[in-house]
Structure formats: C-alpha cells, structure tokens
Amino acid sequence: MSDVYNRMVKLLQTGFGLEADEITPDQTFSDLELDSLALVELSLAAQEEFGVPVNDEDISAQDTISQAAEVIAAKGVTV
Template sequence: MSDVYNRMVKLLQTGFGLEADEISPEQTFNDLELDSLAMVELSLAAQEEFGVPVNDEDISSRDTISRAAEVIEAKGVAV
C-alpha cells in the first residue's frame, strides 16, 4: 500500500478509534460506520495531514479507503 494509504489508516486510528486490523483498502467509510459529521472531520484531518484541500466532493462515505488515498495522491501530495 502507498504511504498516503498508510497515513489515512493512521488518521482513522487516531481520530476515530479504529484498530488497524479493522481497516482494509476495499472497505468504504460507510463500512466503518463513519457518518456525515465524521466524514467532515476526516476531510479536515486529511487536509492538515497532507497539505492539500480535501472536500466532500473528493471523499464520500461510499468511497473506499484506497480510493480516497488515490484522490489525495492525485492532488500532488509528496510521498
């Protein structure tokens, strides 16, 4: 997995109390039971972590974690 994916997993662990073994690349944020408020919080945390704008058009609760990492990488995050 990419560095961005691994950093996303860490954000989910620290910000939402998930364990690494609960998270897989093909899970959606819905699968992880992140509601709309949690998605806003995740977007803000991702913006801070990666230094790129991340909004609700970029990452939705229906997206997989690997897809979210790809979107963030495409924004030019240095890996």
C-alpha cells in the same frame, strides 16, 4: 499500499478509534460506520496531514479508503 493509504489508516486510528486490523483497502467509509460529520472531520484532518485541499466530493461514505487515498495522492501530495 501507498504512503498516502498508510497515513489515511493512521488518521482513522487516531481520530476515530479504529484499529489497524479493522481497516482494509476495499472497505468503504460507510462500512466503518463513519457518518457525514465524521467524514467532514476526516476531510479536515486529511487536509492538515497532506497539505492539500480535501473537500466533500473527495471523501464520501461510499468511497473505499484506497479510492480516497488515490484522490488525495493525485492532488500532488509529497512524501
């Protein structure tokens, strides 16, 4: 997996109390039971973590974690 994906998993662990073994690349945020408020919080945490703007369209409940990581990586995240 990509560095962005791994960092997203860490954000989910630290910010939302999920365990790494609960998270797979093909899970949607809905599968992880993240509601709209949690997705806003995740977007803000991702902006801070990656230093790129992350908006509502970038992370939605039906997106997989790997899709969100790809979108964020495409914004020019430096490793």
